Amino acid sequence: xQPSTKLGLAATLVLICTSTMAEDEHSGRAPVxxxxxxxxxxxxxxxxxxxxxxxxxxxxxxQGREWTNYPLLTPMMDxxxxxxxxxxxxxxxxxxxxxxxxPGGPADRLHRQFPASAEGTRIEAVTPxxxxxxxxxxxxxxxxxVTVASTAYFFGNPGEAPTRLLLEQKNELEIIPQPxxxxxxxxxxxxxxxxxxxxxxxxxxxKVVRMETEFGTKTSFISDEKGMVTVLFPRxxxxxxxxxxxxxxxxxxxxxxxxxxxxxxxxxxxxxTAFNYTYSADAARGKNLSAGIGFGLLGMLxxxxxxxxxxxNNHNGAKxx
Amino acid sequence: xxxxxxxxxxxxxxxxxxxxxxxxVYGSNVVGFYMAEKVSNALPALSCAYDQQNGAYCALxxxxxxxxxxxxEALAKAQQITFQMFLPLLFTLLTFFTFFFVLGKAFCGxxxxxxxxxxxxxxxxxxxxxxxxxxxxxxxxxxxxxxWLMLIVLVLALPLLTGLGITPHSLGNPYCDVCxxxxxxxxxxxxxxxxxxxxxxxxxxTLGAIANTLAGFxxxxxxxxxxxxxxxxxxxxxxxxxxxxxPMRLVxxxxxxxxxxxICAKACPMDIHEIAREHGAKAFHEDCTLCGRCVEFCPxxxxxQMKWGPIVLFKSSREYYRQRMKGEMPDGTIKATAPHxxxxxxxxx
Numbered sequence: 001x002q003p004s005t006k007l008g009l010a011a012t013l014v015l016i017c018t019s020t021m022a023e024d025e026h027s028g029r030a031p032v033x034x035x036x037x038x039x040x041x042x043x044x045x046x047x048x049x050x051x052x053x054x055x056x057x058x059x060x061x062x063q064g065r066e067w068t069n070y071p072l073l074t075p076m077m078d079x080x081x082x083x084x085x086x087x088x089x090x091x092x093x094x095x096x097x098x099x100x101x102x103p104g105g106p107a108d109r110l111h112r113q114f115p116a117s118a119e120g121t122r123i124e125a126v127t128p129x130x131x132x133x134x135x136x137x138x139x140x141x142x143x144x145x146v147t148v149a150s151t152a153y154f155f156g157n158p159g160e161a162p163t164r165l166l167l168e169q170k171n172e173l174e175i176i177p178q179p180x181x182x183x184x185x186x187x188x189x190x191x192x193x194x195x196x197x198x199x200x201x202x203x204x205x206x207k208v209v210r211m212e213t214e215f216g217t218k219t220s221f222i223s224d225e226k227g228m229v230t231v232l233f234p235r236x237x238x239x240x241x242x243x244x245x246x247x248x249x250x251x252x253x254x255x256x257x258x259x260x261x262x263x264x265x266x267x268x269x270x271x272x273t274a275f276n277y278t279y280s281a282d283a284a285r286g287k288n289l290s291a292g293i294g295f296g297l298l299g300m301l302x303x304x305x306x307x308x309x310x311x312x313n314n315h316n317g318a319k320x321x
Numbered sequence: 322x323x324x325x326x327x328x329x330x331x332x333x334x335x336x337x338x339x340x341x342x343x344x345x346v347y348g349s350n351v352v353g354f355y356m357a358e359k360v361s362n363a364l365p366a367l368s369c370a371y372d373q374q375n376g377a378y379c380a381l382x383x384x385x386x387x388x389x390x391x392x393x394e395a396l397a398k399a400q401q402i403t404f405q406m407f408l409p410l411l412f413t414l415l416t417f418f419t420f421f422f423v424l425g426k427a428f429c430g431x432x433x434x435x436x437x438x439x440x441x442x443x444x445x446x447x448x449x450x451x452x453x454x455x456x457x458x459x460x461x462x463x464x465x466x467x468x469w470l471m472l473i474v475l476v477l478a479l480p481l482l483t484g485l486g487i488t489p490h491s492l493g494n495p496y497c498d499v500c501x502x503x504x505x506x507x508x509x510x511x512x513x514x515x516x517x518x519x520x521x522x523x524x525x526x527t528l529g530a531i532a533n534t535l536a537g538f539x540x541x542x543x544x545x546x547x548x549x550x551x552x553x554x555x556x557x558x559x560x561x562x563x564x565x566x567x568p569m570r571l572v573x574x575x576x577x578x579x580x581x582x583x584i585c586a587k588a589c590p591m592d593i594h595e596i597a598r599e600h601g602a603k604a605f606h607e608d609c610t611l612c613g614r615c616v617e618f619c620p621x622x623x624x625x626q627m628k629w630g631p632i633v634l635f636k637s638s639r640e641y642y643r644q645r646m647k648g649e650m651p652d653g654t655i656k657a658t659a660p661h662x663x664x665x666x667x668x669x670x
Contacts, residue, residue: 100591105480156390161355173459184371184382201542201578286515295530309452 010034055205067214069260069276071135071149073098076120083156084128087120095138101136101170102126105298123153131157133180135165146172148273152180174198175209175260177276178228186253189235189282194228199264199271203227213258214278229262236279253280322408327644330613330635334430338437339438341366345378345434345506346509365420365504367556379502379524380420386493388480395500425567426560429551430610435502436551439543440590446544447653454546456592464552465606465608471496471556491524501550534615547590547653550611561607567628573604573610576624585625588618588651596625618651619640 071093075086088098097113098121102111114123116138119256125131138151148171152162160212166176176196177223187193197204207223217234240254323537328331346367349356364378374570420428428438446453451578468639475496496502516533535550542549564570579597586597591608596615597617604625611627619625619637626636648656 016546161353163353163355183356191561238632266532279616282515284517285517286521287514288520289517291520292513292516292518292529295533297520298538299534300541301532301537303538306454306542307451 003263004184012039044151066147067216067257068092068209068212068259070212070259070273070276071138071139071140071147072259072274072276073149073151074155074257074276075151076271083131084125085122086153086155087122088151089120090116090138093138093147095140095141096151097121097138098122098123099137099139100134100158100163100218101131101137101168102160103132103165105130125157127157128157129157130159131155132159132183133162133165135162135170137170139171144268145270145272148173149287149292150175150273150275151277152177154183159281169198171273172200172266173204173271173273175229175262175273177275177277186255187233187277188277189233189237189279189285190231192232194230195260195275197223197227197229197262204262207264209262210260211260214256229260233258233279237265237285248263255281278290329641329648330617330647331645335440336353336438341432342434342437343434343484345432346506354446364432365428365556365560367500367506367554368433369500369506371497371503371507375449376640378495379556381500382494384476385480385496386557387476389484389493395431400606421540423569425569425611426557426564426609427569427611429554429560430612432557433502433555434506434553436610438505439539439548439550441479442540442543443590443653444545447655450654451544452637453652453654455548455587456481456552458594461592461594461640467553468555468558471553472558475499476559479585489524491522491528493526494553498525499535501532504532504536505540505661522526529533531625547592552608557608557610558619562563563607564607568628570603571609571615572626572628573600573601574624576621579619579624582620584651585615585619588614590614608610645668 035080072091074089074091076089090098095116097115100114100123101114102110102112102125106224109126112124112126114121114308123134123136125134131154133154134154135150137148140147150171166179171319174197175199178194178196181187195209197207197209201227203223204227205223205225207227208220209223209229210220211231211234212218213234213236215234215236215238217236219232219234221229221231223229237254237256255278257276257278259274261272261274264271264273327336344360345364345366348360360378365380367381368378423440424431463559465519479488479492479495483490483493496665503515516536518529518533541548573596579600586592586594589596590612591606591609591610593606593615595606596604613635614637616625616627618638620639620642622638623636627634646656650656
């Protein structure tokens with residue numbers, strides 16, 4: 001086989017296989033997109049994060065189960081295709097409003113407030129065309145206690161990176177991701193990620209941060225002298241359950257909710273702050289490395305004839321220089 | 322100083338390529354975690370977004386997302402077609418065009434990490450005197466349409482059909498799923514997660530298997546064929562769409578000796594034979610990656626030039642050609658390791 005033929009064959013293989021796959025659909029089975037290949041299928045991050053209040057994100061029997069008593073802000077599936085708005089449900093907290101902090105944009109819109117609603121509070125990106133991460137928080141305050149729920153929300157439009165946004169002080173007691181996952185990334189099972197604890201803008205050392213996940217893990221971590229907490233995301237994903245009639249709409253890698261919470265007493269007041277978001281299944285779950293290496297080696301094998309020298313009287317068009 | 326460090330355009334290009342490879346693969350470790358926002362989310366090069374520590378720069382991802390998430394879904398919902406469909410696509414194209422306007426197809430020849438990897442592997446092949454296979458006229462014309470098919474089918478059609486709900490979500494970004502750059506660049510960061518194949522889903526498994534086979538093939542083929550993947554890369558065809566709009570271009574004047582010489586065609590890593598016999602716009606072929614080798618190896622003064630608008634960035638000269646030929650043959654063979662081959666261009670001019 002001539003090298004040029006092989007090059008053509010490799011390309012043709014790609015086309016044949018993809019067209020075959022186009023026919024191989026609607027089998028009634030939910031296509032489980034690969035973690036690898038679907039990191040950026042989560043481009044529609046609202047869909048990735050959203051769920052109904054108190055519910056897990058598509059985790060079968062876990063759905064609807066109350067998994068934490070800490071305050072949560074959960075995005076809801078109700079944006080009507082508008083990439084610049086989102087709707088949030090507040091759980092275990094009764095705020096009067098949601099506060100939204102933007103990473104950039106017009107100065108008068110960087111910090112906005114939206115009156116809370118029992119049916120879900122609709123928030124907006126700083127402007128319709130500016131996206132990226134926005135910080136969302138809710139606050140409930142009494143004479144003796146301040147409770148804060150916080151989360152981040154990715155509006156699917158270009159926008160400033162959230163470095164400054166994260167470090168901006170928004171409440172007295174804060175749990176700050178350092179950093180948030182990038183647009184096509186995620187916190188994943190078995191990974192360690194740093195978070196910063198602050199009180200009134202100052203690092204909070206030797207403080208216990210509790211973590212709960214919707215799969216039932218309850219654990220804790222302690223901040224170091226600089227207020228940094230290294231959070232190990234537990235490997236606790238349960239097997240997915242397929243739902244009849246919902247095949248073909250499983251969009252992106254599996255995600256689950258988690259919450260980090262910290263309590264701090266100061267000046268006779270108790271401060272409770274929680275940060276909730278999602279983490280995803282380990283990239284290695286449901287994957288076969290050996291098969292991957294095997295196909296890589298197959299490709300190498302197919303190319304090895306190219307490394308042989310040919311006789312001079314080659315008439316097939318591919319010419320040894 | 323500059324001339325001492327970079328005595329040839331080839332040396333300068335290699336430096337730029339390696340710098341870009343480091344930037345696109347490891348750059349976020351230096352300039353910050355959110356590097357994609359600083360560089361762009363739409364760099365016209367195969368700088369992959371899949372590695373967790375890497376950036377998200379490849380314009381092909383943005384394009385597939387637009388077609389999958391916005392245009393297809395908007396069409397399916399039949400709502401606000403004008404703003405939801407065309408504006409985002411326009412923004413992506415403008416972003417794409419912005420970068421294209423600066424460097425044009427030089428993104429392929431100077432920035433793309435997969436292009437650099439293939440280049441480096443081929444240099445190894447030349448160093449160890451492995452055979453070098455060129456595609457002759459007939460075969461090269463058979464391969465050329467494949468890049469357009471890759472663009473139309475994998476980057477445009479399937480994501481759009483997925484957005485319309487006709488094909489499954491597993492085909493939302495099929496080009497990325499088969500892209501060998503995804504495998505190569507993530508392996509460079511020490512991550513094996515992209516080479517592992519998803520089991521339990523036929524489409525994902527098949528796409529992954531194709532990607533791995535293609536990546537393995539490209540890796541070995543690059544020892545003996547210059548830029549094997551570039552020839553079918555949809556980024557090349559995407560760039561070619563905008564080729565004539567960029568001020569960055571290759572210019573070739575008509576010259577009597579060109580018909581008999583042909584050294585520039587031998588130097589071309591994309592086997593563009595037209596460069597030897599054509600001039601004017603036809604010489605700046607759709608497969609050109611603006612690597613500049615044809616300019617370097619043209620033995621006549623000012624016949625081939627790389628220009629940015631009216632500015633001549635580099636032009637052929639007999640003196641430069643003589644110097645260049647001291648170390649390397651037009652086909653990339655290192656002089657010290659080269660067996661004598663009549664017609665290789667070394668003394669043909």
